[in-house]
Amino acid sequence: MSFDPRVFRDACGHFATGVVVVTCLDNSGTPAGVTVNSFTSVSLQPPLILFCLDNEAYSKQVFADVDRFAVNMLSGAQQDLSTAFARSQADRFEGVAYTAGRAGVPLLTGALCHLECVVEHRYPGGDHEIIVGRVTDLSIERPDERPLIYYKGRYDALAPRSGS
Ligand SMILES: Cc1cc2nc3c(=O)[nH]c(=O)nc-3n(C[C@H](O)[C@H](O)[C@H](O)COP(=O)(O)O)c2cc1C
Structure with a gap:
């Protein structure tokens, strides 16, 4: 490897992403969640998505x-939620509005879209784990709102659409 991992991170940061909070009920039934931008869709049939979690x-x-x-896709108005769900050792749900999905998994109020998933595969991915989920239910809540963007290690926003 002829480059520093920080340079690799900076290079990958040139790829702009949305931001999602992945939520679940932990093994005691308590709501849990984490901010990730490693989300992507994988397959249409069957409907599969993935995200990656740091082994540490x-x-x-x-x-x-x-x-x-x-998967809760964050709107541009939900940067505070992104920050809250990235904070270590905090009660990430304090003051956060949500409803229970079909299986009781928290669905964050105000998200653009919710995807409810069952774990289909887990793969090792270097210092991360790749978790592939099969989408069992979905709801598009705010089709006209703009997403939160993450670019070069900072939050950003989409420019208004021109000509539409
Ligand atoms: C915009 C953004 C994107 C993130 N994306 C990921 C990710 O894809 N995978 C990951 O493991 N952590 C990601 N993180 C870090 C986690 O949100 C969180 O800080 C990390 O899991 C440490 O908290 P924990 O040890 O309590 O889980 C991201 C943080 C931010 C702010």
């Missing part, structure tokens, strides 16, 4: 025990 993260242990989770 506390959330990795939480998600190791669950077979269901939900």
Whole structure:
């Protein structure tokens, strides 16, 4: 390897992403969640998505025990939620509005879209684990709102659409 891992991170940061909070009920039935931008869709039929969790993260242990989770796609107005769900050793749900999905998994109020999933595969991915989920239910809540963007290690926003 002829480059520093920080340079690799900076290079990957040039790829702009949305931000999601992945939620679940932990093994004691308590709501848990973590902010990730490693989310992507994988397959249409069957409907599969994935996200990656740091092997060193506390959330990795939480998600190791669950077979269901939900993806909450954040709107541009939910940067504070992104920050809250990235904070270590905090009650991430304090003051957070949510409803229970079909299997009881928390669905964050105000998210653009919710995807309810069952874990389909887990793959090792270097210092992360790749968790693939099969989407069992979905709701598009705010089709006209703009997403939260993460770019070069900072939050950002989409420019208004031109000509539409
Ligand atoms: C915008 C953003 C994107 C993130 N994406 C990921 C990710 O894809 N995977 C991951 O493991 N952590 C990601 N993190 C870090 C986690 O949100 C969290 O800080 C980390 O899991 C440490 O907390 P924990 O040890 O309590 O789980 C991201 C944080 C932010 C703010």
